[in-house]
Amino acid sequence: MDSQYLRLVETADGSKTIWNEAVGEHYHSRHGAFQESEHVFLKSGLQYWQERTGAQKVAVLEVGFGTGLNFLLTADYCTNTNLNLNYCGIEAYPLNNELLGQTGYGKYVSEGLWKSFLENYQQALNKEQALNNNCRLKIAYTKLENFVSDSLFDVLYFDAFAAVHQPEMWSDIALELCCRYLKPGGVFVTYAITGNLKRSMKALGFSIEKAKGAPGKREMLRAVKL
Numbered sequence: 001m002d003s004q005y006l007r008l009v010e011t012a013d014g015s016k017t018i019w020n021e022a023v024g025e026h027y028h029s030r031h032g033a034f035q036e037s038e039h040v041f042l043k044s045g046l047q048y049w050q051e052r053t054g055a056q057k058v059a060v061l062e063v064g065f066g067t068g069l070n071f072l073l074t075a076d077y078c079t080n081t082n083l084n085l086n087y088c089g090i091e092a093y094p095l096n097n098e099l100l101g102q103t104g105y106g107k108y109v110s111e112g113l114w115k116s117f118l119e120n121y122q123q124a125l126n127k128e129q130a131l132n133n134n135c136r137l138k139i140a141y142t143k144l145e146n147f148v149s150d151s152l153f154d155v156l157y158f159d160a161f162a163a164v165h166q167p168e169m170w171s172d173i174a175l176e177l178c179c180r181y182l183k184p185g186g187v188f189v190t191y192a193i194t195g196n197l198k199r200s201m202k203a204l205g206f207s208i209e210k211a212k213g214a215p216g217k218r219e220m221l222r223a224v225k226l
C-alpha cells in the first residue's frame, strides 16, 4: 500500500489510528483505537483463553497486523505476567517506520518494548525476531490468501477491514484459510458480528458467542474451535 494513501487521525479516546484513503476505512474504531484493541483482542481474546487454560505460553495469529497495536498491548501484558508469547501477524502492506513511530503507541506499553518493536518491525518481515526475553514476533508479509504456516495457534485475532470494504477477507474461503491454523480449544475474536460470519464460523466447527462489544459497538464475535 502506497503510504500516500495513509493518514494518521485521532480517535475518541485520544489514541491515533490510520485512515486508508484507498480503502475508505480506518485501521481501528473511531470510538477509540486503544480501547478497541484492549477490549476485543487482549481482554476478550487472549485473557479469555488464558483464564480457560491457565497456560504459561501462548501462540497468537493475527490477520491484518497493520500498526501492531494489538501486538504491542498483548506483548506488554505477556511480559508483565510472564506469559511466553509467540506472535505471528499476517500483513500484505507493512508500514514504514516513520508512520509507525508517529502513532504514539509507545505511551501504552513499556519503553523497552516500544523501542524494540520499532527496531524490529522491518526485520520481523518473514523472519521471527525476539523482542525481549518473553516475546517473539514474525510478520508474515503476504496476503491472507497465500499464507501458510507450520505452526498452530491458540488465539486468532481477526482484524481485517470491514466486510463492506473488503468482503473477500470475510468469505468462507478466507476464514477457513486462517482458522485451519487454530488448535482445538483455540479462541477466535473479531470486532464485528454478522449473520454471515456466525454461519461461516459454525460451519467451520466453532461454537460461537455474542460478546460485549468495544465502546461504541454493542456486540462482537468470539468463537471457540471445537
Ligand SMILES: C[S@@+](CC[C@H](N)C(=O)[O-])C[C@H]1O[C@@H](n2cnc3c(N)ncnc32)[C@H](O)[C@@H]1O
Binding pocket: 001, 026, 027, 028, 063, 064, 065, 066, 067, 068, 069, 070, 090, 091, 092, 093, 094, 142, 143, 144, 145, 159, 160, 161, 162
Ligand atoms: C483494520 S486494519 C488492521 C489494523 C491492525 N490490526 C492495527 O492494529 O493496526 C486491516 C489490515 O489488513 C491489511 N490487509 C489488507 N488486505 C490484506 C490481505 N489480503 N491480507 C493480509 N492483510 C491485509 C491492511 O494492510 C491493514 O493493515
